[in-house]
Amino acid sequence: MSLLEVENLKVYYPIRGGILGQVHNYVKAVDGISFSIEDGKTLGLVGESGSGKSTTGKAVIGLAKITAGQIRYQGEDITNYVGKNRSPYRRGVQMIFQDAYSSLNPKKRVIDIVAEPIRNFEHLTSKQERKRVEELLDIVGLAPENVLKYPHEFSGGQRQRIGIARALALRPKLIIADEPVSALDLSVQAQVLNFMKDIQQHFNLAFLFISHDLGVVEHMCSDIAIMHKGRFVEVGSKNQIYHQPLHIYTKRLIAAIPNKNPSMREEMQRVRERVAMEYSLKRNQYYTKENRVYDLKKISDNHYVALP
Numbered sequence: 001m002s003l004l005e006v007e008n009l010k011v012y013y014p015i016r017g018g019i020l021g022q023v024h025n026y027v028k029a030v031d032g033i034s035f036s037i038e039d040g041k042t043l044g045l046v047g048e049s050g051s052g053k054s055t056t057g058k059a060v061i062g063l064a065k066i067t068a069g070q071i072r073y074q075g076e077d078i079t080n081y082v083g084k085n086r087s088p089y090r091r092g093v094q095m096i097f098q099d100a101y102s103s104l105n106p107k108k109r110v111i112d113i114v115a116e117p118i119r120n121f122e123h124l125t126s127k128q129e130r131k132r133v134e135e136l137l138d139i140v141g142l143a144p145e146n147v148l149k150y151p152h153e154f155s156g157g158q159r160q161r162i163g164i165a166r167a168l169a170l171r172p173k174l175i176i177a178d179e180p181v182s183a184l185d186l187s188v189q190a191q192v193l194n195f196m197k198d199i200q201q202h203f204n205l206a207f208l209f210i211s212h213d214l215g216v217v218e219h220m221c222s223d224i225a226i227m228h229k230g231r232f233v234e235v236g237s238k239n240q241i242y243h244q245p246l247h248i249y250t251k252r253l254i255a256a257i258p259n260k261n262p263s264m265r266e267e268m269q270r271v272r273e274r275v276a277m278e279y280s281l282k283r284n285q286y287y288t289k290e291n292r293v294y295d296l297k298k299i300s301d302n303h304y305v306a307l308p
Contacts, residue, residue, distance in 0.1 A: 001075050002036035003206050004060070004093075004174055009033050009069035011052075011059050029055040031230035031292075032069075037174065040200070042207040044221030044238075046214060046253065052230040053210045054098075057176045060208065061095050091121055094167035098179035100159035104151040110137070110162055111147040117169045136165040141195065157188035161195070168199070174206045181216065193219055214257050218242060223302070226250045231293035233286075236303035246305045248286045251275050 011030040014023040030052045037043050045053045058064035060071065062083035071079045078089045094117075097103035104113055114133045118124065124132065134144040140161040151159055160180060167175050177196070181189040193216065200207060209220050217224060224241045226234045226249065234247040245251045255275040259268045285308070287293060296304040 002072075003039050003074060004208075005036045005070075005072040006060060007034045007070045007072075009056065009059060009071070010067040011055050011064055012067040028230050029064075030059060033225075033227070033230075033232050035225055035232075035235070037206050037208060039173065039206055040204045041223070042200070042209050042221045044217040044224040045208060045210045045227060046212065046217050046224060047227035048212060048253075051227045053212075053227050054178050056227070057095070057178045057208060057210050061093055061176055062090070063095075086120060091117075091170045092172050093174045093176065094170065094172040095176045095178065096160070096163050096167050096180045099183055100156065100163045101151060103163055104159060106151050109148050109150060113151070113162065114147075114166045114169055117166065121170055132169070133165075136168055137162075139168065139199065140165045155188075156184050157192060160184065160192055164192075164196070164199070168203070171203070172205070174208065176208045176210070178210045179212070180209075182211070182213065189216070196220070214242075214253055226253065229291070229293050231306065232296055232304070233293055233306045234304065235296065240300075240303045244303075246299065247307075248279050248282055252279055 009030055010028070010032055012026040012028050015025045015027060016022060017024050033056065035043060045056060047053045055064050059066050060082070066079065066082065069079070070077060071082060073089050073092065078087070081087045081089060084090065111130060111133050114136055115129050118129060118132060130147065133147055137144060137146055142158065142161055142165070146154075151162070154162065163180075180196070181192050184192060196207070197220065199205065207220070209217065211217050218238060221238060223237055224235070225232050226241065226247065228249050234241065234245065234250045236244075241250065242254060245254050252275055255268075255272045259265065286306070288308075294306040294308050297307050299305050
């Protein structure tokens with residue numbers, strides 16, 4: 001049994017117009033996707049801006065209203081309870097946001113920020129609460145005396161660690177990480193990513209790791225889902241996605257990854273030009289007449305591609 005199972009998830013936003021504000025159409029931000037996440041595993045959700053990946057994460061945690069679909073957590077259907085406060089699901093699933101600074105209340109001290117979920121679910125004395133917060137800060141590599149500081153007194157990497165400490169406060173089983181390092185410098189990105197892998201092993205955490213950076217996803221994830229136009233175009237293991245891409249959109253993303261070896265620069269440029277030409281000539285074969293992504297078809301074990 002999977003820790004989290006999402007089936008045919010849809011998130012539509014109405015387009016209104018006219019004097020009466022009638023609904024004329026819908027923006028299909030997420031248009032019928034299904035996936036599952038096992039205990040201690042990481043599923044990477046990849047796509048360009050506007051593909052629907054962040055909306056997926058917000059829908060799973062209850063920050064975006066679900067139009068249709070089903071969410072099961074530890075085998076129990078919790079679709080109608082996703083956004084309910086103080087439910088076991090809200091305790092077991094937490095989120096790390098892309099912009100650490102905007103996700104932390106600038107008027108609150110670290111102790112109040114990190115302790116907020118604890119106060120919602122547990123009844124601790126002030127002394128017990130401070131001890132718990134200091135333990136959480138120690139886990140994320142911050143000194144206990146930081147509990148009385150404000151968010152603006154920290155660097156970007158440190159603020160993201162505070163966000164991780166808050167996500168760990170209730171000892172969750174799943175963390176949704178929405179572009180957790182995209183706003184950080186490269187050296188700080190590596191520190192935060194390695195730290196996230198360490199806490200995953202230590203606490204047996206599962207991650208839904210959302211990113212547009214395939215290099216970061218390769219480092220973090222064992223399984224990957226490529227998203228475009230609100231749907232999955234390809235799902236498979238890391239090896240299948242990076243070395244055996246079958247969908248034209250996946251090939252474009254893989255070809256766009258920068259190569260660290262300068263001697264490979266010309267060869268990679270030729271690869272990109274070849275993929276761009278293939279995309280131009282064959283794109284219509286991979287999308288319907290309505291420009292919609294086809295349903296996934298099973299190619300091999302754990303490898304699915306959206307094909308006609």
